[in-house]
Amino acid sequence: MKQKIDKSCGCQIEDILVESPEKSKDKTSVESEQKSDRLCPTSRQDIEIFVDPDVEKISLDFYQKKYTDGLPIIPPTRERLHKFYKYSAYEAQDVLNLLPPRQGKATIEKIAINGVMAGCLPLFMPVLEKAILGLSDPKFNLDGVNATTHPVAICALVNGPITHELEMNTGAGCLGPGNLANATIGRAIRLCLFNIAGAFPGIGDHATMGSPAKYSYFFGENEEESPWEPLHVERGFPKESSAVTVMGMETPHNVNDHRSNTAEDVLDTIVHTISTAGCNNSHVPGELLVIMSPEHAETVDGGGWAKKDVKNYIHENAIVPVELGDRGGRRLDKKWVKNNMVSLTRSPDDVILVVAGGPGRHTTVAHGFGTSCESVTKGLVLKDGSFAGSVKDYLKK
Amino acid sequence: MKVNVTEREVMDPLADFGGEKIDLNEIPPEISKISLFDNTKPNADTILETIGSELKGIDIIHSEKPAGCGATDDQLKKAAQGNVSILALGDCGSCTTWVILDAIRLEKEGVATISICSHKFASFARNLAQAHGAEGLRILEVIHPIAGRKMDEVVEKAIKIVPNINKILNIS
Numbered sequence: 118m119k120q121k122i123d124k125s126c127g128c129q130i131e132d133i134l135v136e137s138p139e140k141s142k143d144k145t146s147v148e149s150e151q152k153s154d155r156l157c158p159t160s161r162q163d164i165e166i167f168v169d170p171d172v173e174k175i176s177l178d179f180y181q182k183k184y185t186d187g188l189p190i191i192p193p194t195r196e197r198l199h200k201f202y203k204y205s206a207y208e209a210q211d212v213l214n215l216l217p218p219r220q221g222k223a224t225i226e227k228i229a230i231n232g233v234m235a236g237c238l239p240l241f242m243p244v245l246e247k248a249i250l251g252l253s254d255p256k257f258n259l260d261g262v263n264a265t266t267h268p269v270a271i272c273a274l275v276n277g278p279i280t281h282e283l284e285m286n287t288g289a290g291c292l293g294p295g296n297l298a299n300a301t302i303g304r305a306i307r308l309c310l311f312n313i314a315g316a317f318p319g320i321g322d323h324a325t326m327g328s329p330a331k332y333s334y335f336f337g338e339n340e341e342e343s344p345w346e347p348l349h350v351e352r353g354f355p356k357e358s359s360a361v362t363v364m365g366m367e368t369p370h371n372v373n374d375h376r377s378n379t380a381e382d383v384l385d386t387i388v389h390t391i392s393t394a395g396c397n398n399s400h401v402p403g404e405l406l407v408i409m410s411p412e413h414a415e416t417v418d419g420g421g422w423a424k425k426d427v428k429n430y431i432h433e434n435a436i437v438p439v440e441l442g443d444r445g446g447r448r449l450d451k452k453w454v455k456n457n458m459v460s461l462t463r464s465p466d467d468v469i470l471v472v473a474g475g476p477g478r479h480t481t482v483a484h485g486f487g488t489s490c491e492s493v494t495k496g497l498v499l500k501d502g503s504f505a506g507s508v509k510d511y512l513k514k
Numbered sequence: 515m516k517v518n519v520t521e522r523e524v525m526d527p528l529a530d531f532g533g534e535k536i537d538l539n540e541i542p543p544e545i546s547k548i549s550l551f552d553n554t555k556p557n558a559d560t561i562l563e564t565i566g567s568e569l570k571g572i573d574i575i576h577s578e579k580p581a582g583c584g585a586t587d588d589q590l591k592k593a594a595q596g597n598v599s600i601l602a603l604g605d606c607g608s609c610t611t612w613v614i615l616d617a618i619r620l621e622k623e624g625v626a627t628i629s630i631c632s633h634k635f636a637s638f639a640r641n642l643a644q645a646h647g648a649e650g651l652r653i654l655e656v657i658h659p660i661a662g663r664k665m666d667e668v669v670e671k672a673i674k675i676v677p678n679i680n681k682i683l684n685i686s
Contacts, residue, residue: 162518170521184527194522212532218611218638220645221529230527260615261582264607264638312527315645323607323638401582446606446661447581448554489583489608 169194179234183317186307186332190234201229204242204511206500213246214253217260219315223249227313228305235305240508241283241298243497244361245305248273251363251493252306258490262365263316266323267397269486270330271306272366272406274471276349277359279497280337282508287337289475292369292408303333330368336473342411343472344418351424352494358504362494364469365486366406367396372480374413380420383413383480384430391435391461391482398461399437400445401487402453405462407431408481410474428465435461447487463488535647536618539626541683542597548683549575549596551585551620553613556661557668558603561630564672565600565679582608585616594623598683604631604639605660614642617651627651628682630675632658654678 169192176189184190191197202209202225209226216223225246232245252259252271262269280287286296293299316322324331340347349360374386391405398405409417417427442459443449453459461484462468469492474481497505505511548569550562566574577592579585585593593599599620604610610631617627631639633655643651656671680686 162516164515165518165520167520167522170524175524179527192522193525193527195525196522198525215532216529218642218645219529220531220533222532223529226525227527227529230525234527258583260611261608264611264642265582266606267608308527313529321638321641323610323635401580446555446609487582489580 183320184308184312185234186304186311188304188332191236193230193233197233198226198229200239201232201237201242204239204508205229205246206243206498206511207246213250216249216253216310216314218264218321219313221313221315223253223309223313228309231308231312232305235308236297236301237305238297238301241302241305243505243508243511244275244279244283244302245309247361247495247497248302248306248363249309251361251495254493256491257363257365257493258486259314262486262490263310263314263321264323265486266325267486268324268326268328268330268367269365269397269490270328270334270368271303271310272330272334272364272483273303273306274348274362274364275335275337275359276340276347276354276362277497278357278506279359279508280340285337287339287473291336291339291473291475292481293333293336299335299337300333303335306335307331307333328368330366334366338471339411339473342414344414345424345470345472348469348471349494349496354494354496355504357506359497360494361497362492364404364406364492365490366483367485369406369408369481369483372482373478374480375478378416380417380422383416384427385434387480387482388431388434391431391484392437394437394441394444396461396484397445397487398484399442399459400449401447401489402459402461402463402467403487403490404467404469404485404492405431405435406483406485407468407470408473408483409470410477410479411472412476412478413480414472424470425465428468428470431468431470432460432462432465437461531645533645533647536622538621538648538650539624541626543684545572545597545683547573547575547596549577549593549599551593551599551601551616552576552578553581553601553603553609554578555581555603555605555609557663557665558660560665560668561602561656561660561672562600564669565676568676568680569685579612579616581606581612583612584619585612590616590619590623594620594625596625598626598628600628600630600679602630603656603660604629604635605658606635607638610635610639611642614639614648614651614653615646618643618646618648621648621651628679629653630656632656632660634658652682
């Protein structure tokens with residue numbers, strides 16, 4: 118009988134019934150007792166129950182291994198990863214690129230693991246993938262951005278209908294806190310930089326003081342309340358498509374202007390806030406992020422200013438004296454100097470102008486990493502190159 | 515009945531390395547030209563000039579590159595005119611990165627290199643070189659800080675590494 122059970126292990130019900138106490142009355146009481154407490158004597162257990170790892174234990178373990186930003190994480194189990202894979206246009210072991218400084222292979226699996234840890238939902242996966250692809254573009258200079266002593270953070274902006282599908286915050290408080298997608302996708306990007314790129318503070322990331330923007334810096338454009346074309350359309354994507362733009366930016370700096378009622382006055386307040394020495398733009402001119410609130414945008418647009426006019430104005434007027442500008446790490450190139458003033462941007466295209474936020478007469482500006490870091494916009498496309506109208510399109514592949 | 519409670523497996527978030535090993539160039543037995551590759555970091559020029567002034571009988575080629583990003587092809591081409599190229603200065607994160615990455619580019623072009631980094635960033639520089647398959651890249655350390663220091667102090671720090679440079683270059 119024992120042999121019979123061995124052969125059928127997997128515990129066919131008839132074998133178990135044959136071995137039940139009632140059928141074993143002819144055996145000694147000891148033998149009967151030994152058999153009766155097990156459903157299957159050849160397996161180590163009769164029932165196996167799988168439980169999730171303890172969040173506190175895993176969070177502490179991962180923290181001590183320098184895998185996290187210090188906040189608790191969701192344990193990245195295989196089961197959770199498989200939910201993320203369903204929303205990917207790639208296979209788990211596909212490598213999107215190598216991320217510096219560690220030259221880590223950015224596989225879909227590793228991206229998903231870090232996404233799970235950050236608290237992302239599975240349907241955030243396409244956006245996270247595109248952000249990582251954007252960072253991999255050589256013109257972004259992730260080598261420099263990750264390693265620098267400057268407090269540059271990865272600022273990512275989402276455009277298109279996906280902002281609604283992911284229930285992103287594009288309105289009041291869009292730069293945080295309080296929104297799941299805004300908080301966790303930005304955090305996931307940072308965890309990918311820790312664990313795939315190796316850009317952990319003091320090891321691969323040498324920011325002298327770091328930045329709160331390195332926890333998460335992720336938002337959507339408030340296209341409905343913008344008088345101008347959204348960023349992805351400006352960059353050649355169809356309005357109905359969705360796209361992710363990654364930028365190397367400092368923390369945001371507020372521009373409070375409640376009194377100006379003309380475009381010129383609002384823009385002058387913005388320009389004066391931007392025109393500071395000590396930022397990278399003052400010695401290596403480059404991109405500049407201007408997030409205008411709908412109310413400021415309405416005032417500026419009401420004065421008849423097109424988006425390109427605003428960008429031109431900021432480019433022409435955001436300047437600092439050369440003796441203050443040329444104090445950065447890299448020597449200032451004289452080609453950026455005009456009448457002893459340094460322009461903080463190389464051209465109007467360096468002014469990344471978007472509209473976001475809720476009620477209130479505020480604009481937020483952020484200086485960039487400088488000449489050697491260009492923002493990258495990636496459209497949400499499927500494997501065949503077609504634009505994904507919805508995240509759910511990924512499930513149909 | 516025996517019930518087994520199993521904790522689900524937790525996946526490792528760390529990525530595998532993808533860098534490919536590169537062959538580093540030997541220092542040529544005969545050196546007639548050395549390029550000094552200056553990334554324009556404050557006092558990088560002082561360090562390179564101090565070293566250059568000690569290299570008697572060797573033609574010096576001066577080339578500049580931006581800190582914090584890669585050299586242009588023309589800048590790299592000029593630096594590659596030397597039998598050996600000495601790069602300075604890695605004394606911050608992004609400039610160290612691009613001193614090392616440009617040194618690797620030169621090594622790939624067949625030019626032996628010596629990179630100079632401040633001691634606070636030398637460990638990162640070595641890890642970076644290793645990640646890019648260039649373990650053993652020649653990296654010399656000067657005492658941090660270099661930026662914001664007066665010239666005579668920088669010269670003093672640079673002179674300390676001249677014997678090491680002579681040794682690497684087989685100059686007696």
